[in-house]
Amino acid sequence: MFLKRLELHGFKSFAHKTAIDFMPGVTIVVGPNGCGKSNVLDAMRWVLGETSAKSLRGAKMGDVVFRGSASMKAANFAQVNLIVNNEAANLKIDQTEVMVTRRLFSDGDAEYQINKQKARMRDVHELFLDTGLGADGYSVIEQGQIGQMVAAKPSERRDLFEEAA
Amino acid sequence: MFLKRLELHGFKSFAHKTAIDFMPGVTIVVGPNGCGKSNVLDAMRWVLGETSAKSLRGAKMGDVVFRGSASMKAANFAQVNLIVNNEAANLKIDQTEVMVTRRLFSDGDAEYQINKQKARMRDVHELFLDTGLGADGYSVIEQGQIGQMVAAKPSERRDLFEEAA
Amino acid sequence: TSRLFHEAFAQIRTNFQENFRRLFNGGKGDLIMVEEEGQPEPGIDIFAQPPGKNIGGSITLMSGGEKAMTAIGLMLALFQFKPSPICVLDEIDAPLDDVNCQRLCDALKEYARTTQFLIITHNKITMALADTIYGVTMQEPGISKLVSVKFQDIDSSGLLETAS
Amino acid sequence: TSRLFHEAFAQIRTNFQENFRRLFNGGKGDLIMVEEEGQPEPGIDIFAQPPGKNIGGSITLMSGGEKAMTAIGLMLALFQFKPSPICVLDEIDAPLDDVNCQRLCDALKEYARTTQFLIITHNKITMALADTIYGVTMQEPGISKLVSVKFQDIDSSGLLETAS
Ligand SMILES: Nc1ncnc2c1ncn2[C@@H]1O[C@H](COP(=O)(O)OP(=O)(O)OP(=O)(O)O)[C@@H](O)[C@H]1O
Ligand SMILES: Nc1ncnc2c1ncn2[C@@H]1O[C@H](COP(=O)(O)OP(=O)(O)OP(=O)(O)O)[C@@H](O)[C@H]1O
Ligand SMILES: [Mg+2]
Numbered sequence A, B: 001m002f003l004k005r006l007e008l009h010g011f012k013s014f015a016h017k018t019a020i021d022f023m024p025g026v027t028i029v030v031g032p033n034g035c036g037k038s039n040v041l042d043a044m045r046w047v048l049g050e051t052s053a054k055s056l057r058g059a060k061m062g063d064v065v066f067r068g069s070a071s072m073k074a075a076n077f078a079q080v081n082l083i084v085n086n087e088a089a090n091l092k093i094d095q096t097e098v099m100v101t102r103r104l105f106s107d108g109d110a111e112y113q114i115n116k117q118k119a120r121m122r123d124v125h126e127l128f129l130d131t132g133l134g135a136d137g138y139s140v141i142e143q144g145q146i147g148q149m150v151a152a153k154p155s156e157r158r159d160l161f162e163e164a165a
Numbered sequence C, D: 001t002s003r004l005f006h007e008a009f010a011q012i013r014t015n016f017q018e019n020f021r022r023l024f025n026g027g028k029g030d031l032i033m034v035e036e037e038g039q040p041e042p043g044i045d046i047f048a049q050p051p052g053k054n055i056g057g058s059i060t061l062m063s064g065g066e067k068a069m070t071a072i073g074l075m076l077a078l079f080q081f082k083p084s085p086i087c088v089l090d091e092i093d094a095p096l097d098d099v100n101c102q103r104l105c106d107a108l109k110e111y112a113r114t115t116q117f118l119i120i121t122h123n124k125i126t127m128a129l130a131d132t133i134y135g136v137t138m139q140e141p142g143i144s145k146l147v148s149v150k151f152q153d154i155d156s157s158g159l160l161e162t163a164s
């Protein structure tokens, strides 16, 4: 399985529709402080079914919708599409390409889709179970998480291991 | 008041007698990871009467004594001298130059000196009270402290303010 | 002491508003007393809105570098309230990009006339503030050694070119 | 599940010992079960001794960069135990000097053949790993924009030279 493309629209600072095409190998993202790099990671975790607003640095889930800026008003919704190549059949679905969509309206209305079919959050969770990309995986190391690992108490580290096991 | 000189002997990784002469203005310290830069700061806070081993990254106070390495055995004691210019008379002592000494033996025996006269820890604390250099000051920002400031709860920040006020 | 606290708070708050504007080249930063459940006294919250951004002031949504600049603004506000002739900083520039690092250095320069600084850094921009540079090396494993460094001796790994 | 846990622990521990040796170019790292008061299950402690240093293995006394390298060794050990075809890293190289950053990159290169990486960084050494580079800019205040970047466009402030 590998990432093909990530599309953000109205998600945090990505007010305009933005697409990131992934090649095989190593993709590097650079840019000054506050320009939106970590927001790209948040988008990936969000579309895969992240439930905790706090782990996306917000107070509530609505905080992921573009809030407006000096030049543009707030968005009505946030949407992220993640397109994944499944030729290696890691995902439990009979398709070589899978698109996962999550949309959240500013009135709180929310929706998931798998290949444009309406789906539930748990369908997305189950699809990515054991790929390492779910909330239980070690594939995403966020900014500051290395420091937390160091400072953690022995029992907190045990919890981390238990998620892996 | 300004710093003139800091002497370390047997303090953490400074096994050999080491002296740092301070000029007016900005002194920059550079070097690779783990070479001993933060240990210099620890030495300064220690000689000024830091009581918490944990805030010096140790489990107990004896952790500041040089523990030995592949090429040299452990030290018998740790000693730090801080020499301060007092021509501006910030320090409550009738001397233009003040040397503070702290020594800790690996058997636990401990000693303070002010200008080579035996002193108690509280004498050192009182001498530097209100200079900003004591444990209550904001003059020393340690590695990682900025991150903690951000993550702190509102009540924790209040404690910080109360120390200042 | 409550009155002392409130006077201190008012002064530190004013310092912070000014520091934020300078470190972010605009925008609005503030300190707010907030009532907290289970706490007898109100706590202190931070309102931070970088220029052009509409994030309602919450610092949690800010980026790593923006949070660091905000915290530095607060640390400086506390320092300004209770100034010391000496200021010691250990790698506070670590999360900052070059633009922010330069703004931090410009802010520190203002104090350098009346304050003696000891700054640990890996950052070339911060190093340019130096009147004196010391290098710490560990040629003997586990044993630190101090060397004097000239600015032109510093390469991209900090010190390996020099042993003066 | 206890047996699953112990098998996982044994494997992750072996990975960590190997990673530590590689990331520190020697030395000894280990994971240890420790009984903790008030906790029904034992917790996991880290033993870390960089080469040539005699610090009894406590990670608290280590430097900022050494702690980061140790934590990275543990993160990689967990990743190796439950590998994923994708790995996403946000500025994990921030506290590292150039020598350590290069060692990290060499370790990551080993995986790059079988793992697709997405890495956020400000560090030139890490950028050299790139097969593809994207820049994120915020020309419109508060609005992020993606641009493709060629390696030669990157100056010391990350992106200001380019708008391709
Ligand atoms: N809902 C939202 N609407 C508009 N802007 C938002 C929203 N949520 C977050 N932001 C903005 O996104 C910015 C943070 O972006 P991000 O964390 O991706 O930065 P970064 O590129 O990772 O920077 P650094 O290098 O400092 O870590 C903040 O300035 C914040 O104002
Ligand atoms: N009592 C001791 N005896 C010998 N070595 C010690 C002692 N206490 C700490 N050390 C060593 O000092 C080193 C840490 O030094 P320090 O924290 O000053 O590094 P640093 O230069 O600040 O690095 P970084 O850039 O990574 O922050 C550790 O490797 C540790 O082994
Ligand atoms: Mg970030």
Ligand SMILES: [Mg+2]
Pocket (backbone or CB within 6 Å): B037, B038, B039, B143, D063, D064, D065
């Ligand atoms: Mg350090």
